[in-house]
Amino acid sequence: MPLLSRDYYTQDATTVARTLLGATLVRQIDGRRISGRIVEVEAYHQQSDAASHSHRGQTPRNQPMWGTPGHAYVYFTYGMYWLLNAVCEPVDYPAAVLIRAIEPLDGLDLIAAHRDGRSPKEWTSGPGRLTRALAITGDLNRADLTLQTSGLWIETGDPVPDDQVKTGPRIGLGTRVPEPWLSMPWRWWVANNPHVSRVRAGSG
DNA sequence: ACGGAGATCTTCT
């Protein structure tokens, strides 16, 4: 399948987030392909969005958000986890989409190895889990998602129709994030998909 | 099933 283009990522973060559902996230390691269907995302807008890393201005960590759209913004958090974002909107407009969950497609043996001992439902159902499953670390910060040479890219997939998409507030924001940002419905996921994060009985 | 806390470190106050 063709790769998503620079022009695609240059759109606003809301549009990119919604349409990334159904696309295929691909990682290539030593010629082996690991991939998954994107089933959960969150949009982080520009500096007016108090929940976004870009809110308090540019820092060494969040600098990729101001950079070229279509590149990866990979950051380390909680002392343990790498989180993957796709940079959106034009240069100098700091916005990104957080990839929160994928449905494994290719390279299941490698994913299982990276997620040693866990059940398939826990392989990629969360932003910190999927980066471990795909061996994504800070080495891939600023990687160009529109090129296969980066080892990390996104391909087009089957679009997910509106009746299979749910939206709601973003997850994991601290209570210090003020309204209305705390409640903005900028999380999108595929309804009833078992690989979406924080799935509990009846909440899919 | 649910809740609490630890892990572990970068970044910002």
Place this chain on the structure above:
DNA sequence: GAAGATCTCCGTT
């Protein structure tokens, strides 16, 4: 010095 776009383990029910 504290919190963080998280996950896992271990306790109790």
